[in-house]
Amino acid sequence: MSQATDTTVREDGVIESVSGPVVTARDLDAKMNDVVYVGEEGLMGEVIEIEGDITTIQVYEETSAVAPGEPVEGTGAPLSVDLGPGMLDSIYDGVQRPLDVLEEKMGSAFLDRGVDAPGIDLEKTWEFTPEVEEGDEVGRGDIVGSVPETPSIDHKVMVPPGALDEGETAEIVSIESGNFTVEDTVAELDDGTEIQMRQEWPVREPRPTEDKQTPTEPLTSGQRILDGLFPLAKGGTAAIPGPFGSGKTVTQQSLAKFADADIVVYIGCGERGNEMTEVIDDFPELPDPQTGNALMARTCLIANTSNMPVAARESCVYTGITIAEHYRDMGYDVALMADSTSRWAEAMREISSRLEEMPGEEGYPAYLAARLSEFYERAGYFDNINGTEGSISAIGAVSPPGGDFSEPVTQNTLRIVKTFWALDSDLAERRHFPAINWNESYSLYRDQLDEWFENNVAEDWPEQRQWAIDVLDEDDELQEVVQLVGKDALPEDQQLTLEVARYIKEAWLQQNALHDVDRYCPPEKTYRILGAIRTFNDEAFDALDAGVPIDEITDIDAVPRLNRIGTTPDDEVDEFVDDLEDDMTEQLRSLY
Known part of the structure; x- marks a missing residue:
C-alpha cells in the first residue's frame, strides 16, 4: 500500500483495548477511514469509528500479542491503492500488497506481520x-x-x-x-x-464518470447455458449462488479465462487456499484465447484466502473494484469476479459484532444491503470523463449455508443484480456441469441484447431461445408426472418432448470445462447446436404425426451424434451440423 510512502507518519495515540482485529485507541488525531499503524510492529489498520477521544480501528493483520499501551501512528490518508503500470500480471493480498514481493522480502511463503510494500514497483522503468x-x-x-x-x-x-x-x-x-x-x-x-x-485513489470512493449507459452488448462467456439462455451484458451484474461443490469457482474461473473482456480482475475473497493456489498456478500457464499471449498479461489477481486476516477480506472487494475502475477509465471492458461475496459479508458480520453494533437478520449488520448495493453500483457501462467508453461487469459468487437461497446475502444480492445463475447440487451430483438450474435462473438483459445477437449471430436467435425455454418448461411439468406414473404412461407426443428436452440438456446445456474444445463454445456454435436439436424436433414430430411409433423415431442412427457437436472443432462445426441435419431428415422421412 502507498499511504506511508509520501505521508509523514507520526505517533498520535495509544492502544486502549484489543478484540481480535478490532483495536481501540485513545487520543488519536485521525479521520474516518484513515490508515493507521498499530503497535510496536506497525500493523496496518483503518479507522472505522470515532467517539470522543476513542478511535476504533480494524487491523488488516493478526493482532495476537498486541497489548494496551502500545503506540498507534496515523498517516492522515484514507485506505488507497496504487494505480499505474505493473498491476496486471500481479497477485495481491486484500490491501494491495504484492505477495511475490513480500515472499522475496521474507524468504518464505509464510509472511511476517508488519511487512509492507508498494502496490506497484517504484523502481522499474x-x-x-x-x-x-x-x-x-x-x-x-x-x-x-x-x-x-x-x-x-x-x-x-x-x-x-x-x-x-x-x-x-x-x-x-x-x-x-x-x-x-x-x-x-x-x-x-x-x-x-x-x-x-502513478496515481493513488481511495478504495471506498468511486472514480468519477460522465454518464452511465444502458448496456446493449453481451459479455460472451463461451458457456452455452449463459450465452444461450441467461446472457450477461458488458457492464452488467450477475450473481452465482450455490452450495458447496456445485461449481461456483469453476464457473467463475471459466468466465475469467474466456469472457470477451479486455481486463480481468479476480478477487479470491475468503475462499479455500487450495482453490486460490489452483488459480495462481493455472493462470500464468494459460494462453489467452483472444491474443495468444499469457492470460495473466491482462489479469490482476487479489488473493485473500480464508486463513488470512478477516479485516483485509472486508477491504479486498474495494481494492479490486478500484483497480477495475482505473482500467475502465482507459476505455477498456473489465470483467470483475468476486469469489465470494458471502465471505465478504461474513467478515463484515464479524467486525460488526466486535463493534457491538445492533445485529440484523442472521447476525449480519443492518447495512449489509447498502454495502452490497454500493459494490454492484460501481459496475456498469460508462461514458468516462475523458471521452472514452468503458465497462465493468461484476460477477459475484454467493455461498449460502446449506444451499439456502432465502438467507440474507443471497436475497439482498438478488434485489440488486440483473442476472441470476442458480447452481444446483442435484445437477452437480448427477455430474451435469455447469450445474446451473435452468428453471430457477434468469437474466433481465435478454431483451436489450437480442438486437446484438440478431445482427451478429442469427436473425432468429430470440425465437430459437424461446423455443428451448418452452421445451424445458414443458419437460419440467412432465417430469412430475413421470415420477408418479412412469414415462411409458405418457402419450407419445409427450414422450417425444421428453426426448427432445433430454438432448437440449445433454448436448446443449451440458459442457465439459476440462475438454480442449468443449470448454469454450462461441455464440455461433451455440446457435448451430440448438438449431440441430430443433431440426430433430420438427422432423420427429412430423414423423409422429405420420403414424411412426416413438421407438422407431428415437432409434435412428443419426440422433446420438447431437451429443458430439460440442466437442467438434469450431472450424468443422458447420459441415458436421449440415451433414447431421441432412442425415436426421433423411432417416426420419424414410420411416413414413
Whole structure:
C-alpha cells in the first residue's frame, strides 16, 4: 500500500483495548477511514469509528500479542491503492500488497506481520509515449500518453481526476517521451500540476464518470447455458449462488479465462487456499484465447484466502473494484469476479459484532444491503470523463449455508443484480456441469441484447431461445408426472418432448470445462447446436404425426451424434451440423 510512502507518519495515540482485529485507541488525531499503524510492529489498520477521544480501528493483520499501551501512528490518508503500470500480471493480498514481493522480502511463503510494500514497483522503468503535445489543453482524466504494460495491454497515463475541477482545463507546458519510473514526472501543466504514471485513489470512493449507459452488448462467456439462455451484458451484474461443490469457482474461473473482456480482475475473497493456489498456478500457464499471449498479461489477481486476516477480506472487494475502475477509465471492458461475496459479508458480520453494533437478520449488520448495493453500483457501462467508453461487469459468487437461497446475502444480492445463475447440487451430483438450474435462473438483459445477437449471430436467435425455454418448461411439468406414473404412461407426443428436452440438456446445456474444445463454445456454435436439436424436433414430430411409433423415431442412427457437436472443432462445426441435419431428415422421412 502507498499511504506511508509520501505521508509523514507520526505517533498520535495509544492502544486502549484489543478484540481480535478490532483495536481501540485513545487520543488519536485521525479521520474516518484513515490508515493507521498499530503497535510496536506497525500493523496496518483503518479507522472505522470515532467517539470522543476513542478511535476504533480494524487491523488488516493478526493482532495476537498486541497489548494496551502500545503506540498507534496515523498517516492522515484514507485506505488507497496504487494505480499505474505493473498491476496486471500481479497477485495481491486484500490491501494491495504484492505477495511475490513480500515472499522475496521474507524468504518464505509464510509472511511476517508488519511487512509492507508498494502496490506497484517504484523502481522499474517503463517506456512512455506521449499522445498529446505541448500547448494542448487537457481536462481531468484525459489521456496524455501510453505505456506497453504487457504484450496484451497498453496502459493509458491520465491526468488524475482530482488534479482539475470539473469542466476546468489546463495547458501542457512540457511532456517527454522515454523511459521513466512511475514516480518520475512525464508531463507538467501550466497550473504547476505534475503528471506521473502513478496515481493513488481511495478504495471506498468511486472514480468519477460522465454518464452511465444502458448496456446493449453481451459479455460472451463461451458457456452455452449463459450465452444461450441467461446472457450477461458488458457492464452488467450477475450473481452465482450455490452450495458447496456445485461449481461456483469453476464457473467463475471459466468466465475469467474466456469472457470477451479486455481486463480481468479476480478477487479470491475468503475462499479455500487450495482453490486460490489452483488459480495462481493455472493462470500464468494459460494462453489467452483472444491474443495468444499469457492470460495473466491482462489479469490482476487479489488473493485473500480464508486463513488470512478477516479485516483485509472486508477491504479486498474495494481494492479490486478500484483497480477495475482505473482500467475502465482507459476505455477498456473489465470483467470483475468476486469469489465470494458471502465471505465478504461474513467478515463484515464479524467486525460488526466486535463493534457491538445492533445485529440484523442472521447476525449480519443492518447495512449489509447498502454495502452490497454500493459494490454492484460501481459496475456498469460508462461514458468516462475523458471521452472514452468503458465497462465493468461484476460477477459475484454467493455461498449460502446449506444451499439456502432465502438467507440474507443471497436475497439482498438478488434485489440488486440483473442476472441470476442458480447452481444446483442435484445437477452437480448427477455430474451435469455447469450445474446451473435452468428453471430457477434468469437474466433481465435478454431483451436489450437480442438486437446484438440478431445482427451478429442469427436473425432468429430470440425465437430459437424461446423455443428451448418452452421445451424445458414443458419437460419440467412432465417430469412430475413421470415420477408418479412412469414415462411409458405418457402419450407419445409427450414422450417425444421428453426426448427432445433430454438432448437440449445433454448436448446443449451440458459442457465439459476440462475438454480442449468443449470448454469454450462461441455464440455461433451455440446457435448451430440448438438449431440441430430443433431440426430433430420438427422432423420427429412430423414423423409422429405420420403414424411412426416413438421407438422407431428415437432409434435412428443419426440422433446420438447431437451429443458430439460440442466437442467438434469450431472450424468443422458447420459441415458436421449440415451433414447431421441432412442425415436426421433423411432417416426420419424414410420411416413414413
